[in-house]
Amino acid sequence: MGTKRLREDDGEGKKPSLIRNKERRSEAFAQLKREKKKAKKLRIKARDAREKECIELxxxxxxxxxxxxxxxxxxPDETIVRPDDDELLADIATDEFAEHFNRDKSPKLLITTCRKCSKRTFKLILELQSVIPNTEYYKRNKRSLKQLVKDATEQDFTAIVVIHENRREPDGMVxxxxxxxxxxxFRLSNLVLRKEIKARESDSPSFSINHGRPTSHLPELILNNFTTSLGHRIGRWMFASLFYQDPNFRGRRVVTFxxxxxYIFFRHHRYVFEPKETKQKGEQKKKTAVIARLQECGPRFTLKLLSLQHGTFDTKHGEYEWVHKPDMDTSRRRFFL
Amino acid sequence: MPRTSTLEPPGCPAQLRAICCDALGFVKVVEARGENGAENGPLDVVARWGQPGAGISAISYSNSSNRLAVARKSGDIEILESTDGSICAQLASLNLDAKERENDAISGLHLFREDGPCGQSVLSCSRNGDAALRTFGDEDAPSPVSRWNVCKSGEVLSMRVHNSENVASFGGNRVELSLWDLESSSKVWEAKKPRPNNIGLVSLPYVTASTFLLRDDHRKLVIGTGDYQVRLYDVHAQKRPVVAVTFKESPIKAVAEDPDGFTVYVGNSTGSMASFDMRTGKLLSGFKGKLAGSVRCIARHPSLPLIASCVWIGLDRFLRIHDIRSRQLLGRIFLKQPLVAVVFDDQAKTSEEPLLTASQEQSQGKRKQIENEVDYMDKEDDEYEEEKPRKKKPKKHKKPKRKQAGKDDEATDLAEDESPAKKLKELKKLKRKQNGETSEPKKKKIKDTTSEKPKEKSNEKSTNKKKRTREE
Incomplete structure (x- = not known):
């Protein structure tokens, strides 16, 4: 106690959190903030001046x-894939997705739900059908997933997507x-359906648009940050094999993973290039520049990988390539994809 | 400052050499290299043999000839020199039909010792159960020497040849575990279906991995099943498993035995690894090491106290090496491809260490050592003749006779107790004196319970009688 009092009485230059009087504490804190801000401004100014000087010289x-x-x-992760790896190329040439990337097979998707599902899941499926081309919805009824896999392979489907739900909210994707x-x-979370995407007042003017309606053009695909060998398998191959390989660029549709x-963020956009006139301060002249504008088409959701299984769906005798276990989370700086 | 580096494992002993095969067709040699003559070092890929494309389905290594047999997915078998990877013999697939070849990959392979009873030959077994013994040394011998079918239907997943090279075990999906004599290529023994469970359902046989527990005795078999169980079969005792333990909730994919004769290492399809004591069926320890994918193969180093686990596919295209004593991860290496199998090349036998058993390694004090020796003696000599009948007997005689049966057992036990058992008792007495009767040996406890139960029952009966009389 004694030491604390002493510190308090020292007055200035001490931590504001140690001051007991609230008014004085908040005052001191505000003062500190102001000083920090000022110092930062000065620092940036000095840096900019230095840069300018350097450029002039x-x-x-x-x-x-x-x-x-x-x-x-x-x-650091040793599984991060390097593009010049000859073994990677040999692996790609022989793996399960080779047929798709050699353009021997075009994607044909079957999409269903869990056994009992609600309105929101149906809406999500409806919207996914408009995002991913050549997708057919089949009613699940009481069919088991193993039976579904059998039936779908007979009918030459290339993939099955199953949406699971919990308490009327979609929460899983297989x-x-x-x-x-x-x-x-995958675990599915933060779902926002198309109609729920609305412009907010706080948005910048270039984004203050409500949701768009996608056309039937084949979309472009953006896959970001899938670096490790597992990441490659999930992102590059699993997601990419759901879409056609030659997009219609006229449609200006983009699907992003x-x-x-x-965490894998799924977004669906339409972009447009617009000439925009901008005024510059001193010269009073109008300049035209081409600006890219985005309109979100939805849906929007987040995926988290829970497991990757070798072979088709089989929880009883199946073999896993990768399963997330709690003891893997040893550090918040350790990532697997 | 946050930790931005991973914790490096301490490194493996320098004389280590492991050969690893993957699904893409490469054979990779991994060695531990200590810098500047250091004892321990990180793992490193020293050599890579083979071409991509012809995936490997099974391998076998013969220590005496330093040769490695590799079965490709096409059904062809190659014999490689384990020193430089040069091919010394090739055997074409027995399947003439190309379509069949794809579905009928070789699931089990064994390369015989040169000085063994079969000489320069290879035993292979395909998924459909087509077993063939073929020689590759002399061209005059008929090829194959013998060929037979192990099962009518189902899928053979595991084949093991015993150290004596007279007997082989086969098992698989819907294929019950069976022992075959290699000379006459006839079935010697077959396991029996497990008893139906409380609903009356019998689970279909699903042997995923198997191994012989002892080096000098082919009668004790340990298998891993698709129903998450590790089972010990004793050919001598009965056709049903003697010990059955469930391990986690995913199919067991790899089983390896320890030279000590009772420890077994087990790996499953979600990447859990553990060791079991097969005498009691108790879990000894689990192995950590951030395993994320299915464990495809476990190999025990013949002289050093190490096991290599080769973890299959996915992110986990890793080879990991654990110390048995401390169960610590010594080294791991990313091998880029889905791995199929691993063997230790014991060619560089520089260590003069005697063969240590896991139990001895784990023991730290003298007392523990004594305990282990006692246990070892006890179990090794008497367990399979003594204990099993005891377990059986109460089952045969049903409830009313239980009391007597228990007594009889004890009597027979005492009669059968010979010199090792006497020694045991003496040692136990000594131990009890030392411990102050804190830790009682297991066997004694079992006896106590058996002797106590009937007493309780008799008490109950007497109380019941009293009640009846009161009611009257």
Whole structure:
């Protein structure tokens, strides 16, 4: 106690959190903030001036510091794939998805639900059908997934997508690649359906549009940050094999699977290039520049990989290529995809 | 500052050499290399043999000839020199039909010792149960020497040849475990269906991995099943399993025995590994090491206390090496391809260490050592003749006779007790004195319970009688 009092009485230069009087504490804290802000402004100003000076002198400006984030301080992983790896190329040539990427087979999807499902799942399926081309909805009834896999392979489907739900909210997705597997099981969360995508006032003017309606053009595909060998298998092959390989660029539709810290974000957009006039301050002249604008078409959801199974769906005797276990989460800087 | 580096495993002993095969067709040699003559070092791929495309389905290694037999998915078998990977013999697939070949890959392969009873030959078994013994040394011998069918239907998943190379075991999906004599190529023994469960359902046989527990005795078999069980069969005792333990909730995919004669290492399809004591069926320990995918093969180093687990496919295209004593992960290496099998090449036998058994390794104090020796003696000599009948007998005689049966058992036990058992008792007494009667040996406990139960029952009966009399 004694020491604390002493510190309090020291007055300025001490931590504001140690001050007991609230008014004085908040005052001190505000003061501290102001000073920090000021110092930062000065620092940036000095840096900009230095850069300008360097450019004028024709020198290379000093390198800017990169902020430390969880992504760029990721634990080193030996499974990260290198593009010049000859074994990778040999593997790609012989794996389950080779037929699709050699253009011997075009994707044909079967989409169903769990046994009892509600309105929201149906809506999601309806919207997924508009996102992924050549998708057929089949009623699940009481068929088991194993039976479904059999039937679908007979009818030359290349993949099955099953949406599961819990308490009337879709919460899981199983993708089975046919005829040989693999099977991936994802947790599905943060679902926003098309109609729920609305412009907010806080959005910047270039984004203040409500949802769009997708056309029937074949979409382009963006796969971000799938780096490890597991990531490649999930992103590059599993997701990519659901879509046709030659997109219709006229349609300006993009489907994105963006991986960040092992969470895969699914987005569906339409883009447009617009000439836009901008005024510049001093010269009073109007400049026209081409600007890309985005309109989201929905749905929007997040996936998290739970397991990747070798072969088609079989929980009893199946063999897993990768299963997430709690003891793997040893560090928040360790990622698998 | 956050930790941005992974914790490096401590490294493997320098004389280690493992050969690993993958589904793409490569054979990779992994060695531990200590820098500047250090004892321990990280693992490194030293050589890569083979071409991509012809995937490998099974391998076998012969220690005496330093040769490696590799079965391709096409059904062809190659014999490689384990030193440089040069092919010294090739055997074409027995399946002439190309379509059949794809469905009928070789699931079990064994390369015989050169000085053994079969000489320079290979035993292979396909998924359909087509077993063939073929020689590759001399061209005059008929090829195949013998060929027979192990099962009429089902899928053979595991084949093991005993150390004596006279007997082989086969088992698989809907194929019950069976022993075959290799000379006459006839079935010697076949396991029996397990008893129906409480609903009356009998699970179909699903043997996924098997191994012979002892080096000098082919009568004790350990198998892993698709129903999550590890089972010990004793050919001498009965046709049903003697010990059956369930391990987690996914099919067992790999089983390997320890030279000590009772420890078994088990791996399953979700990447869990553990060791079991097959005398009691108790879990000894689990192995950590961030295993994420199915364990395809476990190999025990013949002289060093190490096991290599080769974990299959996916992210987990890793080879991992564990220490048995500390159960610590010593080293791991990413081998890029889905792995199929691993063997230790014991060619570089520099260590003069005697063969250590896991039990001895785990023991730390003298007392524990004594205990183990006692247990070992006890179990090795007497268990399979003594204990099993005891387990059986109460089952045969039903409830009313139980009391007597228990007594009889004890009597027979005492009669059968010979010198090792006497020693045992003496040692136990000593131990009890030392411990102050804190830790009682297991066997004694079992006896106690058997002797106590009937007493309780008799008490109950007497109380019942009293009640009746009161009612009257």
């Amino acid at each position: 024709g020198e290379a400006p000093p390198p800017r510091k990169t902020p430390r984030t969880i992504e760029n301080t990721r634990e 993708i089975v690649n046919l005829p040989e597997g693999p099977t991936a099981h 963006h991986n960040q810290r092992d």
